Amino acid sequence: MTDPLDLAGTDDLLSPEEKAVRAAVRQVCDVSIEPYIARWYEDGELPVVRELAKELGSLGLLGMHLEGYGCAGMSAVDYGLACLELEATDSGIRSLVSVQGSLAMYAIRRHGTEEQRREWLPRMAAGEAIGCFGLTEPDHGSDPGGMRTRARHDGSDWVLDGTKMWITNGSVADVAVVWAQTEEGVRGFVVPTGTPGFSAVTIKHKMSLRASVTSELVLDGVRLPAEAAFPEVRGLGGPLSCLNEARYGILWGALGAARSCFRTALAYAGDRTQFGRPISGFQLTQAKLADMAVELTNGTLLALHLGRRKDTVGLRPEQVSLGKLNNVNKALEICRTARTILGANGISLEFPVIRHMNNLESVLTYEGTPEMHTLVIGQALTGQAAFR
Structure with a gap:
């Protein structure tokens, strides 16, 4: 039977262990975050940030792709799947995890002294320190x-x-x-x-x-x-190495926001009746849904490919830029298209679409704007740096 959220059958490319990681993250999101996230967004606050950090830490999600010092030492694909599920709930929640693990903890793990690692990483992995x-x-x-x-x-x-x-x-x-x-x-x-x-x-x-x-x-x-001070690293190579870690999580996470909006639009189109029939029965709506499904599939396959490379031979900066540029752009397009399918309901926080759409406007430009990632790719293609 066709799964409308996975037309290409990409789930068949995941191991049972990877699916179990995804399911565990989805469960904590469904129970501890999903019922409250629209209100937190409307109020403009995350009132349970410390409690949430400890809960996520107890699942091993903070610095989950790092080795030692209380970190889970899981794969890049595991981490990517976790980011996808977190951002399917909200980009802000994925940002909490990304900044903790891929920026702050990664910087200390890679560039810090042994004393710095021992002092901070176990507490940060447990969510006891942010x-x-x-x-x-x-x-x-x-x-x-x-x-x-x-x-x-x-x-x-x-x-x-x-x-x-x-x-x-x-x-x-x-x-x-x-x-x-x-x-x-x-x-x-x-x-x-x-x-x-x-x-x-x-x-x-x-x-x-x-x-x-x-x-x-x-x-x-x-x-x-x-x-x-970090003892060895000098120059921008230090912070940029951390940004590449965070960008990797983003190229997965954006797909979560896109999937949430696509799922919402698909269900809404089947329920919403106009001119005596569900709007999912009209050609233009089906064209929108088909385009969304294709782009979501393409982005998922790209993320999984990059994750497998990261776990084996590693990623070059231009490969991370390729993933971030494509997947965030396409995710934002999916969210905007979903908004049109929902009509006026698309701007209501009763549905997740406008929240994801607004969040992705920030995701689009943080950890490198589209212009900067375009130029990273351009330099890899031509050998010419066009940043200045």
């Missing part, structure tokens, strides 16, 4: 090399001054990974958020990612010991 990742600044998004945050030596200490903007988890975080200019180039620092001079202000008035904590970080003479 992390954030401070790279973007008010005037430096796509061009992080122009960042103004500075770290200077003062005796054996480091002193940090600067501002970071649009930081997920910022005002609830226990630890921030902050990138700053130094005399040696860009370096990363592990900053406990209780350090004097560190403050975080929640950003209000968002119309997207409303069920997510987004903050501005201010570092005003934040004094850190020498061992707070």
Whole structure:
């Protein structure tokens, strides 16, 4: 029997263990998040962020693709499937997990000292400590090399001054990974958020990612010991390596938002009657649904292919950009098309469509705008860098 959500039978490409991971994530979303997410979005808050982090940590979802230090050590495909299910509930929930695991925890795991790993990773994996990742600044998004945050030596200490903007988890975080200019180039620092001079202000008035904590970080003479710095990494290669990890999760996650909207539109079209028949019986509606199904299938196959590569030979940056650019663009198109099928009901929070559509407007430009990913792919094709 045909599954309208899986016309190509891509589920046959998953192992029983991978399906079990997906089912476990879906269950926690259905029980602990789905009944409340529309209200959280409408209220513009995530009031249970700490409780939710602990619950997700208890399932091994935080830093789940990392090895050791309390992390689950699961595959890239497992992690991708988890991101898809989380974002099928809400992009803000997937962002909580992505920033915790693929940005803050990954940075500490890959670039940190053994002491930093032992201090933070077990607590972060359990959801007992929340992390954030401070790279973007008010005037430096796509061009992080122009960042103004500075770290200077003062005796054996480091002193940090600067501002970071649009930081997920910022005002609830226990630890921030902050990138700053130094005399040696860009370096990363592990900053406990209780350090004097560190403050975080929640950003209000968002119309997207409303069920997510987004903050501005201010570092005003934040004094850190020498061992707070990542010891080896210099330059933008450090933060960009973390961004590639997060972008990988996004290329899966966006498909979850798309699937939720496609499922909603398919059901609505079968129930909604106009001119004496369900609108699913009209050719133009069927054309929309068919196009949505094709793009959802294509995106899923691309994500699964990239996941298998990541688990075997690894991914190059342009391959991650290929996935993020295609899947987010197509997911946003699917959500917008679903909105048209629902008509006026498409803008109501009684249905998930407008929430996913608005969220994906942020997903489209964070972790690299479409323009930047296009140029990454263009450079891989031509050998010419066109960023400047």
